Every structure is written in C-alpha cells, then in structure tokens.
Amino acid sequence: MWDLEFPRPGRTIRRTPRRPHKKEKPVEAALETPALIVDLDAVRRNIARMAAHAAEAGIKLRPHGKTHKSPIFGRMQLAAGAVGLCCQKVGEAQILVEGGIGDILVTNEIVAPRALARLADLSRFAKIRTVADNAQGIDWIADAAHAAGVEIGVLVDCDLGHGRTGVAEPAAAVALGRQIATTPGLRFDGLQAYHGTVQHVHGFAARAAAVAAANAALARFIAAFEAAGLPPAIVSGAGTGSFALQAAAGYTEWQCGTYIFMDKEYRDIGDEAGGAYQPFEQALWVLATVNSTHGPTRVVVDAGLKSLSLDGGLPEPVDLPGWKFAFGGDEHGKLLRDAAHAAPAPAPALGSQLRLLPGHGDTTINLHDAYEIFEGGKHVATWPVAARGRVK
Amino acid sequence: MWDLEFPRPGRTIRRTPRRPHKKEKPVEAALETPALIVDLDAVRRNIARMAAHAAEAGIKLRPHGKTHKSPIFGRMQLAAGAVGLCCQKVGEAQILVEGGIGDILVTNEIVAPRALARLADLSRFAKIRTVADNAQGIDWIADAAHAAGVEIGVLVDCDLGHGRTGVAEPAAAVALGRQIATTPGLRFDGLQAYHGTVQHVHGFAARAAAVAAANAALARFIAAFEAAGLPPAIVSGAGTGSFALQAAAGYTEWQCGTYIFMDKEYRDIGDEAGGAYQPFEQALWVLATVNSTHGPTRVVVDAGLKSLSLDGGLPEPVDLPGWKFAFGGDEHGKLLRDAAHAAPAPAPALGSQLRLLPGHGDTTINLHDAYEIFEGGKHVATWPVAARGRVK
Secondary structure, rough: OOOOOOOOOOOOOOOOOOOOOOOOOOOOOOOOOOOEEEEHHHHHHHHHHHHHHHEEEEEEEEEEEEOOOOOHHHHHHHEEEEEEEOOOOHHHHHHHHHHHOOOEEEEEOOOOOHHHHHHHOOOOOEEEEEEOHHHHHHHHHHHHHHOOOOOOOOEEEEOOOOOOOOOOOOHHHHHHHHHHHOOOOEEEEEEOOOOOOOHHOOOOOHHHHHHHHHHHHHHHHHHHHHHHOOOOOOEEEOOOOHHHOOOOOOOOOOOOOHOOOHHHHHOOOOOOOOOOOOOOOOOOEOOOOEEEEEEEEEEEOOOOOOOOOOOOOOOOOOOOOOOEEEEEOOEEEEEEOOOOOOOOOOOOOOOOOEEOOOOOOOHHHOOOOEEEEEEEEEEEEEOOOOOOOOOO | OOOOEEEEEHHEEEEEOOOOOOOOOOOOOOOOOOOOEEEEHHHHOOOOHHHHHHHOOOEEEOOEHHHHHHHHHHHHHOOOOOOOOOOHHHEEEEHHHHHOOOOOEEEEEEOHHHHHHHHHHHOOEEEEEEEEEEEHHHHHHHHHHHHHHOOOEEEEEOOOOOOOOOOOHHHHHHHHHHHHOOOOOOOEEEEEEEOOOOHHOOOHHHHHHHHHHHHHHHHHHHHHHHHHHOOEEEEEEEOOOOHHHOOOOOOOOOOOHHHOOOHHHOOOOOOOOOOOOOOOOOOEEEEEEEEEEEOOOEEEEOOOOOOOOOOOOOOEOOOOOEEEEEEOOOOOEEEEEOOOOOOOOOOOOOOOOEEOOOOOHHHHHOOOOOHHHHHOOOEEEEEEOOHHHHHH
C-alpha cells in the first residue's frame, strides 16, 4: 500500500524555485496548537492561597486530583501542606501513587472486582481510602482487601442532597459505618460528604442558601454517627465554589480541585459583591491558531470539540475583546465579532495565536496529552497530563 | 513521601478471615469499564454497505478517519475499495500514514509553519493532499513544500453555505485554484466541498432541501472552475447524513465517516419514511458498570463526561428500556426510570454492566484509548484509538 523509499521518483520536486510572494511571513510560534497552556506563577499563588484559607479555617486540604490529573501538580499541593489527594478512579490513583503521592482518597464507589483488586494492590504502596454507599459493595471491598492481604480505609458516602451517589438517611449511613468498622480488612475512617451541584449555584445568596442546606444535612449525619459511638475521624468534602461557606460545617478536610487553575464556569457563579467569583486566578487556557479568515467579523481557529469541552458552556477568547466563540465541529472553533460591542478588537490575522478560556477545566484538560508550562511569561516546560483518560 | 517496601509493617493484614456474607458474588466481567465496545461484524457490514452505495453511484469513497482515528479500521475501508482516507489534523495523518494508509486528504486549513513542515514530511511517504481558502495560506503551503522538496496536492475549500472555513464566492475560489496551479511545489487537485450542518438537519424533507441548496452552490463552483479552464479532477465532500442526496451533485469522492459505527445523533435525524435514519447499523457503545443503586428508579454508572461526549446530546441506555441517562459529572452517569414508560426494565443490580449509545461517536471515541472488539458476540481483541488526541 505504501513504501519507505523516499523521495518517490516522479513526484518529488527538489527545492523548486518558489514563486516569489510578498505576503506576510508565517508566525513563528513557540508552540504548536491547540495547546493547553498554564501560568505556573499563577498556579503557585493559587496553591498558596488555598493552603492559607485551609490553615485559617483549621481544616486539612486534600485537593482533588481529577482536575489536574498530574503527580507534579499534586506534589506541589502536598509541598504546600495538603495531606493527600483525592481522585475519582483507581486508574487515576495508580498514576498518582506511581508519581509519588502517598495518601489517596478515591471519592467514587468502586465495585468491579478487577478495579477493587487494583485498589487493594495500591494499598501496598500508599495510604489508600475509598468510599461506599452499599452493604454489598462494602463486602466486595473487604473481599479485595482479604485477597491482597491489605487493609483499606473506607468512608461512608453521605448524600447531602446531591442526589447522585451516597446514602440519604443518617441511620442507614450509620449501619454501613458499623459494617465497615466490624469487617476485617476494612477500617472505618469517616464520612465522604461532597455536594457537587451547590458548587455551581449562580449568585452568592442562592449558593450560600444551598450550601447551608447541605451543611445542615451533614450535621445530621455527624450527629447520628456520634450518637452511635462511631465519631468520624475524617469528614471530607467541599469544593472550590463552596469551601468558604463550609469552614464551620464539621469538615476535617476540603476536597477543592479547580482552584489550582480556575475556569469560566467557576468565575461566572458570582461573588458576594455581585461580581465575578475570583478567589483564585485564572491559570490555564487553550492556545489556538487562526486558520481561516473571513473579513472583519469572522475567523476560524484550529480548536473545536476535541480540544475544548462543551459541558461548562462556551469558551471565551480572552485576548479578543468583543468577540465570541462558537463551536464549529470536532476541530473548528468560530470566533464571531459581537455586533453590540462598543470597541471590538480587530480581526486577528491568519496564523496568529490566541488564548481561549475553557468553560470547564477538568474535562478540557482531559482532552490534552500535555501541559505547556509558562513561568515569568516564558515557555519553560512540557508536563504530561499523566492520568488523562484513566477512567477505569 | 512513600516507599516501595511492602507490605508495610503494622498496616497489612495477612488474609484475615472474611466476615461471612451471603450477598451476591461480584459480577466477573470480561472487561473493565468504562469501555468503548465495537461490534466488528456490524462494522464489516457497514463498510460493505457504504462501498456498495458508492459503487452504485460511481463515486469514489474517501472515508473520514476523524471518526475512527485508527489505521486498522482505515485499512478495512481501503480493502473494501476506498481510495484513501480523510482526516482533520496533520497529527492524525501522521498516525494513519504510519499505520499503512498511503493516500490522505487533510480536510482542514493547515497554516502553522511546524504543522506544514510535518505535512510536507509526510508527503515523502504517502500521497498527501490538503485544502486552502486563502492566498497567503497557499504561499505558506508552497514554502513548506519547497523546504521539504516535495509536491503537495491542494484542493480549494469551497463554502457551500456552511459558514465555517472555505471560500464563499466561485470567482475567488477560481483565483485560488489558479494560484495553486501556477505555484511550483503545489498541485491543483480540485475542490473540497463539505457542508457539515446539512448532515444533521432533522426530518428528511428539510434535510433534502438543505442538501439541494448545498448541491446548487457546488454546481456554481464547478461551473466557474470549468469556465476558467481549471476543471477539478477531484470534488470531495458529502457525509453520512447527506451522501444519498449527493450522488449526482458533481462529487468524485465522498468523505463519509460516521457510517462505520453510527451514533444516536445520526439515528435521530430521521429517514424518508419518517422513522429513524438507519442506513447503517449501530456498531459502537460505551460499556459502563452500575456502581451505586437507589431503589427502583435511580442507579449510577461509572461513565460521565470523561467517557461520553455531550455535544451530540445525551447517551441512551440501550439495554434498559424505560430509563434515561443524565450526566452526573466527570465520572458519573445517572440512570433514571422514566415514570411515563409503560413497561420499564427493573433497576439493574450493583456491579452489573450495560451499554450506552453515545450521542456523538467522533468525540466520544476521542475520550478513549482503546476499542474493545467483539466478533460473533465474543470479546476478541483490544485495538488502540491510535490517533486519539492528535489535535495538532
């Protein structure tokens, strides 16, 4: 079908003279695009800021590794005082442990035998905990611990109103806690208490009310466990959108993830003063190249649904005031000038690069194989998104 | 932070007796989940069926590799008569050429110098064509061809009303064709004429009208090129949703991609008789595991936004009549029983596996590292999604 002889006779032109052209030289960009670019200085400030918030509240920090999927960023968080990391899948935990993270909480119900075997195996190398919301599931974790000859710490997953996983009734949660505590090979370590949707409630007052309801639910769980003689050593939860409202809710550790990079979705939930929610700096963008131009009001870039996730809303062309992004398929993004804008930027030139602020960071990062790291405004390194795609 | 000594003294339990439990044994599944599973028999039938459609129309087939991202599937298509493949990015083309595909059309404007250098390098190993919609862009392709000492075939990208890339005016397109034809190192090979949005117009009559307008636009482009003495050797375009309506529109080759696997988005556009659009069989699903159960009306599975794309609408639990899928975050999918359904299936058990029909195949496949291949109903192989994430 093809051969490795090259150049092919008859097809190859050896440095034919170029047709002279006076057009602009191509942009000699440092990076090929689409590229996931990170401002490492901003990341460092975000990590320090969250560490300070947690220290002030007297709460431990266990950042969620599902955001960055990277032992390097995880170790930066640990160096700033975090007690360990969270992740969602055993596959992510395997990458994080291999990368030197010694304390992991898998915040998702693991029930498949082979996944549990991998979880148990990891317990030979690191302190591993997971969560459970089902008596049968607890027995299966115990079976895996038994087979591997290890002890696994288990947190009872409490549903604070999220309506996803977790036990909704405190009495049922206590029964599971008792089962864990009396099962050889398992260790009852406390409660998983994460409410995902309150993070994203728009408007500070509405969000505060939603978080207050979740906090009240958590109080009932904690009281039930204490009354049953099973005071939870760990109460783990909260996120970037809610941690400040959960400083006195009984949490012993916070699971915030997105704060390390921020994204448009979190920026847009709104702060107390009615502005954008920006307790942390935006530190991550997708760099794209203009590959098609159409007059003053439309250009096309080389980043589409395979480089930017859709679930957090549309990306924003931060370098181009007065322009909006529209998805144009798997590999195309359209940038359209906003007719209503008072002073829109001129249309960018063919071949120029610009930054797009992702709607949702976690799922956008998951589309890329590498972070392109900038320090002091200069590109200094390429780091792998090591646990990208580790959904098993 | 951690050490490799294991088991750790004091933490490890050596085969402690299990607490006896009578609960169900865990499901001993062949595959870990979430997994991208493929019915290879259906794929073979889809490939043969599209080859027959193209042969009947007297049109060559150049399937779009952005769907499967796999030299293996590409070679199956070539073995059935396809003349080559399309792809969107040079990075995809590199994987396909390495995998033995000798004829590639990159259906996207490549403008960055390093990407063009990679494209030119590929031309030493395979027949490579790309598309252009800009005079400056054509000069840059020529520069890359000159630097590598190769010839690159270029198609003028014609906008048939899609409003994304491509030249909208036939006269401007002819001018670009003339530029390509007179530029050393480039070869004018014809027209790229793909209209993405007509593929997805719901309702057969509406879609037929939209395709007819695109066909009329294409006729004007072809006439202009013929009048200018530049009859296009190749007219490449059409897709899974429109090919049957473009058999007499002047195309010399069809670029259909999704037909190899199908997806929910294409199924739902509707056919001539008012039913589902199913000229091909559904051949690809995401297999997920139930990891949390909540009575008769809600279960949670281990597949969320990192295993199933959102842009084609919600996935469908095909093994569970009367249930609907709802995204529950990066790694969670909620299955909710439809209260209005006459005979819903009973809630699936913890640990059981079920298939989800993806909304959009291309972007869902892009989330996975491997295809799990079934033949005769049995799992027979794991094939890489070799060009997954090759967005550069």
